[in-house]
Amino acid sequence: MLSLINLSVKYGNNLILNDASLTLHRGESLVLIGESGTGKTTLAKSIIGLGDGQCSGEIRYRGQNLLLMTGEEMARIRWNRIAMVFQNVESALNPLFNILEQVAEPMIEHGLLSPREARSKAGDMLKRVGLSTAHFLSYPHQLSGGQKQRALIAMAMANNPEVLILDEPTSALDPVTKKEIIELLREIGKKCALLVVTHDLAAASSLAERTAVLYGGRIVETGPTGALLSDPRHPYTRGLIRSYPDMNGTKDLQGIPGRLSRPEGGCPFEPRCTQRVGICRESHPELGEAGSAPGQTGGRMIACHRGGIVPLLETRGLSTAFGPVRALNRADLTVFEGETIALVGESGSGKSTLARTVMGLHRQSEGEIYLEEALVRKRDKDFYSKVQMIYQNPAESISHRQNVLEAVSEPMDIHRMGSPAEKKEKVKRVLDEVELPSDDEFLMAYPHHLSGGEAQRVAIARALILEPKMLIADEPTSALDPSVQAKVLRLFLNLQEKRGLSIIFITHDIALARKVSDRIVVLKDGHIIEDGPTSAVISFPGHPYTRRLLAAAPALQCGLSNGFPAYNEKCLSI
C-alpha cells in the first residue's frame, strides 16, 4: 500500500538516506530499527512530506507518488490517510490548547465534522486510548509523559488514517507506561498499518510482524521480527542486538567497533564490519533474498556482499577414533564469524578431541571440515594463520627456553614474515592489545618470570599475532584465579568486538560459558546432544544431561537459588 522506491534524501551534500526501498502492506506493522543518525526519522518525515532535505526516488501511496504532489494534495493525504506521532512527546502538543481541542482540530480543519461533532468524537478517541474524562480539557503541561503520548496517539487516530507512523513512541517512557503504550499500539495495529521507528528492540519485538534494519541511510536487513532478532544475518543487526540489554540475554553487552560514517560508494557498514572484503568498499550491496536456514519461514532480505554473517568453520559428521574408542562421533558444528561457541561437557566428553581434530592434532576418521566454506584437505600455513589455539596450561604451552619476544614472534618466523625490527614492532602492538607491558624488560622475560595470568596473555598474544579469524581456547582460564580470569574473558570479548574473532571456548564451567558465549554446544560421550542460543539452553535445557550440568554449575549460595538473603527480606515484606 505504501512503498518507498529508492528513496534518497540529501541535506546539502550529506546523503542521509541512500536508495532506501521498503514496502508496507495494508494492515501490516513494520518496525524500522537502527542507531541514532542512520536516517530513521528522516525516512518517517519524508513520507509525510515534512523532511527538509532534497528527496529523490519515489514514495508510492496507493499508486500515487507522494513526492510529486502539490502542497494542497499532500495536505489532504496528511492525517486523513497517513498520520504521524512525533518523537518528542514533551513538545509535540501545542502548550496553548487543551488536548480535546487538539484532537478535534484535524477533523474540523479537514472539514470532516462540525466543531461540535468533532469535539464529541475527540472525546471518544481520548477515552479509547485510556484517558479519563477529567483530563480532556487539560493542557499538555498538566499531563504526564504517558498521558501525552496517549493524547498524541488519539490525535493521530482522529481522522482514521490507513497508515500510522510512530517515531520512537516509547523512548521517553518508563517501562510500565511503555508496556501499556505498546499494548495500545498493538490494539491500533489491528485497524491500520503501523510504521514504527525505534531503537528499542524490545518494543520492536512486541510490536511488529516485520522489521527492517536501517544503517547509514540504507536498509541492510528485513525480515519477520522474531526470526530477525533471534537469528540476525547482517553483522550490523547482530551488533545492535549484542548492544541491547535484554532480560533474556546472558552474554555481556558488546558494542559495535567504530562509529557511524557514510562512505560514498560501497557498503555503509564496511568501515565497521569485521568480515569486510575488497568488494565491500567498492560497491554497495543490493538488498536480496537471504538463503534461509532450515526451519525458517523465508522473507528475509539482506544487503551484504558476503551474504550475511559468514560461517567461518563448519564440521560435517566429524568423527575421531582412538583405536576402537570413538572419542568424537559425527559432530556437526557451525561457527559463524564473530561468534563465541561454548563447548561444555564433563571431562572425557570429547570437547578437547573436537578442538584438536579441527586443529589437525588428531586425525579425523570420518567427516569433513570446512573453513570459510572451503573444504580443508590439509592443514597448511594458510590454515594456521586463520585458526589458532590456546591451551589450558599457559606455563606449559610456552617453551621455557623462549623469552616473551621469541615466543610471541615464533609464528611469524614460521610464516617467514617481516624483518626483525618489524616483528618486534608487531609483538609490541599485540602485547598492548592483550594489555601486557611491551617494554624491553618484559620482552626479555622467561615464562617462569611470569604470573599465570601474564603467561596466558602471552599465549593469547602468540595466538593473535597472525591475526587469525578463529581462536580455539581449551579451558583457557581454568588455571587462573577469578579476578585474572575475568580480565582474560573481558579481553576475549573486546577482541571479538574489535576484530570479529570467532571463538570456540571449551569449558566445563557453564556459569562461565553463560557470560561469554552466543551459543552453547553440549557434548556427551563424543556426541553433540544440545546446540542452541546460550540464553535458551540455560533457561530451557532440553537434554537431561544439560540439566544435570546446570544443576552442578557454580552459584554463590547467597544468590537467588536460596531465596533472598536475610537482610533483603525486610524490603520484600513491605
Place this chain on the structure above:
Amino acid sequence: MFRLKDSINYLVAFLIILAVNFFLPRLMPGDPLAAIYGEEALIHLTPETRSELINRFALDQPLGEQFWGYLSALVKGDLGYSYYYNDAVSAVISRAFPWTMLLVGTAITISALAGSIAGMESGWRRGKWTDRFLLTGIMFLEGFPDFFIGMVMLIVFGVVLNIFPLAGAMTPYAGYTGLAMALDIVKHLILPAFSLALVNLGGSFLLARNTMVTTLGEAYIFTARAKGLRDRVVRYRHAGRNSLFPVITHIGIQFGRMVTGALFIETVFSYPGLGLLIQRGLQARDYPVLQGVFLVVTIMVLVTNLFMEVLYKKIDPRLKPCISTTGKKLRQTV
C-alpha cells in the same frame, strides 16, 4: 483569577512609589518649599501665601504627619497647585492625560499589530526575500530618532503635501461637534501616531520574528503541519500564538516608557499631552506639575503591568490555575 496576594504586591509597590515621590523633594537640602516649587516661584510669594503653603503642606509638622497629609490630599485628588498654569495640578494633568493616552494607545496598537504580523510573516519565510526586505527596512527605520521621523513626516505630509494639520490635537475654536470633531481629532492624530509607531515597530517586529523562528522548530509545529492544516492555521493558530508572549511583554514595558517617550513627538507636533507638559514644566521649573506627571506615569506603569498579568493568564493556560469543567481542581504545575 486575580488573587489577593497579587493585589497586595501592587499596593505595596504603589505605596513605595508614593513615598519616594513624597520624600525625595523633602530630603533635598534647603527649603522644602524651594524644592517643591523652585526658587523662582518662591521669589514671587507673599508671606501670606507662603504661610498658607506651609500650612497646606503641613511643613511645620513632623514628617510622618506630613506624609499623612500628603496621602489624604492625594485621596481627595489634590496633587498640588501649579503657579505656571495658575491651576490645580490635577486639572492640568487631566487635561493632557487623555491626549497622551490617545496618541500612545494608537501608536502602540499600530506598532504592535504591524510589528508582530510583519514579524511572524518574516519569521515564517526566514531567508526569503520578503524576510530580508522587511528586516532591512524595519531596522533602517529603527535607526532614526523619533523626532527626526516626526519632522520628516511633518515636512512631507504637513508642509509639502499639506494633507494633515501641522500642530495641536484639534482645530481650536472650530466648534466642531460629533463626527466632525472626531474626524478632526483623527486628522491631527495620524502624523504623530504614525511617527511614534514607526520608530517603535522594530522591537515588536524583531521579537515576533525571532520567536517565530524558534517556535517553528518545535515538535508541535511539525505535528500541526503533519495534521494537514492549512498554512495560515499553522502560522497563526499554532506558531503565531506561541510567539506572541514576548511581544506582549515588550508592549507592556513599552507602554510605560512611551508615555514619557512621546515627549519628543509631542513637542514636534505641539501635541498637548503629558510629554509636552513635561517639556514645559522643565522649562518653567514647574515642579508640582512634573511631580504630578511622574506620579501619573508610575501609576500607568503599574496598571499596565497588572493588565499584562491578567492578559497573560487569559492567553497562556500554563499560568492559569486549572479547574476543569467538572469543577474538580486538577493538579497544578507551576
